[in-house]
Amino acid sequence: MEAGAAYQEAVASGRYARPTGLLGKDDNVRVYWEDRVTAYFITPVLEEVVADRKRRGRGLRILDLGCGSGDGYELLARLPASRVSWEDCRPALLRPGTLDCYLGIDLNEELLAEGRATYGIPGKVEFARANFCEVLPSGPGGSGFDLYFTSYGTLSHCNDAELEQLLVNVAAQASPGAIVVADWLGRYSYEWQSLWTHEVEKVPTMDYVMSYLDPEAERENQQYTSFPLRLMSRPEVTRVIEQAEKRSHARLRVLSFFDRSVFIGRHMETRQYNPYAVPLRRAANCCWNRGYGLISRP
Numbered sequence: 615m616e617a618g619a620a621y622q623e624a625v626a627s628g629r630y631a632r633p634t635g636l637l638g639k640d641d642n643v644r645v646y647w648e649d650r651v652t653a654y655f656i657t658p659v660l661e662e663v664v665a666d667r668k669r670r671g672r673g674l675r676i677l678d679l680g681c682g683s684g685d686g687y688e689l690l691a692r693l694p695a696s697r698v699s700w701e702d703c704r705p706a707l708l709r710p711g712t713l714d715c716y717l718g719i720d721l722n723e724e725l726l727a728e729g730r731a732t733y734g735i736p737g738k739v740e741f742a743r744a745n746f747c748e749v750l751p752s753g754p755g756g757s758g759f760d761l762y763f764t765s766y767g768t769l770s771h772c773n774d775a776e777l778e779q780l781l782v783n784v785a786a787q788a789s790p791g792a793i794v795v796a797d798w799l800g801r802y803s804y805e806w807q808s809l810w811t812h813e814v815e816k817v818p819t820m821d822y823v824m825s826y827l828d829p830e831a832e833r834e835n836q837q838y839t840s841f842p843l844r845l846m847s848r849p850e851v852t853r854v855i856e857q858a859e860k861r862s863h864a865r866l867r868v869l870s871f872f873d874r875s876v877f878i879g880r881h882m883e884t885r886q887y888n889p890y891a892v893p894l895r896r897a898a899n900c901c902w903n904r905g906y907g908l909i910s911r912p
């Protein structure tokens with residue numbers, strides 16, 4: 615449970631809460647770039663599912679796996695009704711009439727409580743403690759969900775056997791035509807170039823630390839709890855999906871692969887895994903902050 619301890623540490627730092635801008639979990643790059651790239655890719659797919667469920671006289675049912683404090687809910691709630699450009703955020707795809715329910719599950723009670731306090735609507739938007747590597751909770755009346763959502767590298771918490779089982783469980787439960795949004799840490803991100811390898815089988819995970827939450831001056835004196843996260847590339851993902859498909863007797867079709875922030879990941883800033891990384895994240899964060907030039911004041 616190294617990951618559990620690391621998340622507790624991050625929550626206690628106060629920088630895992632929003633909003634932050636230049637630093638922290640919800641910095642400007644995440645809010646104005648990474649989440650919008652995700653939104654850009656998933657909007658057209660979800661649009662079809664929402665329209666289909668509307669024809670059947672109901673709204674969308676969402677299960678957010680590893681929801682934390684509900685950032686995924688916020689991202690989904692801001693999705694535009696159709697994809698015009700990635701700047702376009704109105705009107706919303708998910709409105710009271712098009713959303714049946716959102717259930718966010720996570721292991722961390724503090725984050726769940728925060729999500730509940732910010733977004734909770736009893737019977738509609740709920741947060742519960744559950745382990746997505748075990749039995750999945752069901753939707754209204756024992757139904758499955760239409761969208762199985764993950765954000766911000768959450769599936770990197772699973773090893774391959776756990777991921778395969780999760781996909782088998784989803785396939786057994788999901789409503790016909792359901793969508794899975796799967797989010798991992800990319801293996802070939804420049805921020806950890808030192809970990810790039812041809813021996814993928816031998817090095818599936820990295821020892822991850824959330825040192826990016828602290829300003830540079832504070833990082834040196836901190837002891838961070840590390841935890842293993844699975845680095846993924848397209849062939850590795852494909853292999854697990856094929857295995858899950860064989861076991862589940864359901865058709866699992868990949869709709870698209872996309873990359874969010876290959877040159878501007880959070881650890882570009884810390885140089886923790888690549889001494890040659892240029893601290894571009896802070897520079898980009900500054901661009902979005904009023905009153906900051908690119909060569910910023912501290």
Ligand SMILES: C[S@@+](CC[C@H](N)C(=O)[O-])C[C@H]1O[C@@H](n2cnc3c(N)ncnc32)[C@H](O)[C@@H]1O
Pocket residue numbers: 617621679680681682683684685686719720721722725744745746747764765766767768771
């Ligand atoms: C990288 S964070 C992402 C949080 C949130 N989805 C976001 O977009 O910011 C991963 C989350 O997954 C949760 N988590 C990790 N393993 C889990 C498991 N087996 N079951 C449920 N939640 C888990 C962690 O507690 C953490 O909140």
